[in-house]
Amino acid sequence: MKNTDKENKDEHSFSKVEIESAKKVLIKMKKDIFKEIDAGIKEGSSKDSTEYRGDNYDIASSERDRELMYMLGDRERKKVKAIDNALLKIKEGTYGVCDECGEPISKKRLKIIPYSNLCINCQSKAEEEERKQLNEDYIDHLNTLSLINDDETFKDSDE
Numbered sequence: 001m002k003n004t005d006k007e008n009k010d011e012h013s014f015s016k017v018e019i020e021s022a023k024k025v026l027i028k029m030k031k032d033i034f035k036e037i038d039a040g041i042k043e044g045s046s047k048d049s050t051e052y053r054g055d056n057y058d059i060a061s062s063e064r065d066r067e068l069m070y071m072l073g074d075r076e077r078k079k080v081k082a083i084d085n086a087l088l089k090i091k092e093g094t095y096g097v098c099d100e101c102g103e104p105i106s107k108k109r110l111k112i113i114p115y116s117n118l119c120i121n122c123q124s125k126a127e128e129e130e131r132k133q134l135n136e137d138y139i140d141h142l143n144t145l146s147l148i149n150d151d152e153t154f155k156d157s158d159e
């Protein structure tokens with residue numbers, strides 16, 4: 001396996017152009033999420049929802065944004081939060097730095113997920129935690145079920 005990813009400083013410093021394009025991508029991603037929700041809300045009324053403020057569309061602060069946030073599913077809400085965080089970091093000049101450990105996030109990773117605020121190590125740790133939490137919740141849930149249904153829920157039913 002060829003590893004061309006030399007972890008030198010150049011690899012992690014962003015040019016103005018790169019930051020600008022990352023910003024554009026982030027804003028577009030956010031708009032797309034909201035557009036979808038908005039379209040869902042307006043279902044039935046046949047109005048095109050294009051009240052979005054073109055390129056000036058910035059960090060979620062307007063009431064409308066907040067309103068829409070309530071309509072989002074967990075996954076989307078998380079994504080929007082991550083996008084906002086990334087946009088904030090662009091403003092502060094810390095884009096591409098891991099929130100958790102302060103190490104640079106690889107550009108490769110940012111290209112795929114421009115809103116990632118964690119480096120790959122911290123991300124996998126976070127996911128592990130999340131999975132654990134989910135498992136615990138699930139086990140709690142099963143325990144609750146088993147209290148109601150005695151042991152009937154615990155048959156071998158893998159598939």
Ligand SMILES: [Zn+2]
Nearest residue numbers: 098101119122
């Ligand atoms: Zn990290």
